[in-house]
Amino acid sequence: MKLKFYKYQGAGNDFVLIDNRNKTLTVDVKLFAHLCDRRFGIGGDGIMLLQNHPGFDFEMIYANSDGRPSTMCGNGGRCITAFANHLGIFNAETNFIAVDGPHYAKLTEKGVSLEMIDVSEIESNSDFFVLNTGSPHYVKEVSDVKDLNVFESGRSIRYNDRFKAEGINVNFVEDKGDHLIVRTYERGVEDETLACGTGVTAVALAMMKKKGLTGTHTTHIKAMGGDLSVTATTSDGNAFTSVFLEGPADYVFEGEIEIETV
Numbered sequence: 001m002k003l004k005f006y007k008y009q010g011a012g013n014d015f016v017l018i019d020n021r022n023k024t025l026t027v028d029v030k031l032f033a034h035l036c037d038r039r040f041g042i043g044g045d046g047i048m049l050l051q052n053h054p055g056f057d058f059e060m061i062y063a064n065s066d067g068r069p070s071t072m073c074g075n076g077g078r079c080i081t082a083f084a085n086h087l088g089i090f091n092a093e094t095n096f097i098a099v100d101g102p103h104y105a106k107l108t109e110k111g112v113s114l115e116m117i118d119v120s121e122i123e124s125n126s127d128f129f130v131l132n133t134g135s136p137h138y139v140k141e142v143s144d145v146k147d148l149n150v151f152e153s154g155r156s157i158r159y160n161d162r163f164k165a166e167g168i169n170v171n172f173v174e175d176k177g178d179h180l181i182v183r184t185y186e187r188g189v190e191d192e193t194l195a196c197g198t199g200v201t202a203v204a205l206a207m208m209k210k211k212g213l214t215g216t217h218t219t220h221i222k223a224m225g226g227d228l229s230v231t232a233t234t235s236d237g238n239a240f241t242s243v244f245l246e247g248p249a250d251y252v253f254e255g256e257i258e259i260e261t262v
């Protein structure tokens with residue numbers, strides 16, 4: 001059968017999107033990995049199904065490019081919001097449900113602003129932080145992020161004894177004063193991606209904690225594929241509320257692909 005698909009990207013983090021409101025597809029790891037394959041399929045860091053869900057405008061089902069359903073994808077959440085707007089599901093603001101719970105999102109001048117989950121604790125170590133922003137993240141500050149071998153360094157952390165079973169996404173950050181530069185090795189893609197939304201969110205909160213920033217603060221981030229910003233509120237540098245991830249979420253192309261199974 002022919003499957004209609006759409007391709008979106010947010011700061012270079014790219015996704016295959018399927019309107020699955022008619023329930024054509026169920027989760028199929030082999031098929032999803034094939035659709036994300038950059039040579040034999042459409043190509044993407046991940047794939048999302050947009051589905052109906054009672055009480056919400058839509059449901060986001062996310063899988064990484066390895067085809068396996070995973071935890072929350074921040075750039076994916078922003079891209080599926082743009083896709084839902086394209087499908088006429090909402091006009092300016094929306095409430096949808098994802099694997100980590102309900103999300104509010106709105107269209108903005110910069111693209112899409114997505115409310116992320118509240119974060120109640122950040123593990124702080126001598127030279128790294130660990131926190132969950134919908135997906136698990138390791139954050140390490142470095143002085144030379146552009147020269148770093150993110151694949152080698154990220155992979156060695158992702159597969160160390162502590163993290164290898166569940167996996168973790170690994171973010172390297174360089175503080176440039178008025179902005180951060182962030183590069184991320186993503187679990188489930190098992191490579192560096194051009195941007196990671198839950199990753200830059202984790203980095204922004206970890207750096208707020210490190211700097212002792214309280215109140216509401218906006219962090220500007222340059223990822224390899226584009227600019228993102230994270231606004232969050234904290235009174236103690238540990239618990240964060242009203243966490244918003246904002247940046248571009250753009251349509252790339254659409255088409256049909258022949259698939260064997262449904």
Ligand SMILES: N[C@@H](CCC[C@H](N)C(=O)O)C(=O)O
Nearest residue numbers: 070073074075135196197198
């Ligand atoms: N690219 C995503 C993160 C996707 C999930 C991640 N690879 C995982 O499995 O934890 C983002 O923008 O947040």
